[in-house]
Amino acid sequence: MKPVIIKNDAHIRCMRESGALLASVFKALDEYIEVGMTTMDVNDFVEAYITDKLGAIASTKGQYGYPYAINVSTNEVVCHGMPKVSQKIKSSDIINIDVTLKHNGYLADSSKMYVMQEASPLAKKLAKETYQAMWEGIKLVKPGAKLGDIGHAIQSYAERRGYSIVREFCGHGIGSEMHEGPDVLHFGKRDTGLVLQPGMTFTIEPMVNQGSHKVKTLKDGWTVVTKDKKLSAQWEHTILVTENGYEVLTLRYDESLPCD
Known part of the structure; x- marks a missing residue:
């Protein structure tokens, strides 16, 4: 089990800087x-942009041998999609762009759905509801809460709307390393799991499928797709x-915090 590292004020300052750079x-x-x-x-x-404009490190590249700076997951691709010279963006696509950035020794990790103008109404609804599912989990983060509370909130929101939660991948602790403790599941039971403490930093990044939660990995060893070939969506933020x-350390210019 990976250790959970409580960040001090200096670490948090560095992570805020990395998060702001990633938002840019x-x-x-x-x-x-x-x-x-x-x-x-x-x-x-x-x-x-990351290396030349920001003077930071595109840290997805080289992680576990991955060769590119982003994951780009289109339509039925759940996560870890690889960019391709041969793959053109279509007007009907929904696309998750997942980026990690390292600056002054600390990481930030975030992803966003890009919904093309002619995407179907059901595809647009999936992207919108997945975004809200992420926030349903984020809103529960506070000292004394448990990780199961977060997972339960995300799962309940998605399943009430007829979607399913991918089980094989989860959020993770993050700091000077990409994957620290804890694992942050996007499904679970209330009042179970690790108790949250000030200074913890982790990602919340639910992957929500239109159909079954079952997935498979393609022969490239990276790209994960839905088994039933239905659409999938994901959003991600790094949280303190x-x-x-x-x-929300990676909050973007076009976002605002929920009122409740």
């Missing part, structure tokens, strides 16, 4: 991504447990 990557990507470009174009843009609640 998505702002730039919002203005760049368009139908007709290839997913490799997107990868190259993100890598150049504060003294009285939570802070």
Whole structure:
């Protein structure tokens, strides 16, 4: 079991900086991504922006031998999709772009759904409901809460709307290393699991499927798809447990915190 590392004030300052830089990557990507470009174009843009513009490290590249700066997961791809020169973005696509960035020794990890203009109403609804499912979990983060509370909230929200939660992948602790403790499941039971403490940092990143929760990995060893070939969506933020609640370290310019 990976250790849970409680961050001190200096660590938290570094993670805030990394989170803000990563949020700026998505702002730039919002203005760049368009139908007709290839997913490799997107990868190259993100890598150049992180390294040349921000002076940071595109830390997805090289993680566990992964060769690219982003994961780009389109339509039925659940996660870990690989950019391709041959894959052009279509007007009907929904696409998850997952990016990690390292600056001054600390990481931030986030992903966002890009919903193309001619995506079907059901695809748009899946992306929107997955985003809200993530926030249903985030809203419960505070000292004394348990990880099972977060998982239960996400699972309940998604399943009430007819979706399923992918079981094989979860959120994770993050700091100077990409995968620290704890594992943050997106399903579970209330009042179970690790008790949250101030200074914990982890990701919440539910993967929500239109159909069955079952997935399979393709022959490339990375790309995970839905077994039934129905659509999947995911959103992700890096979260800090504060003294009285939570802070979203990767909050983007186009987002606001929920009122409740």
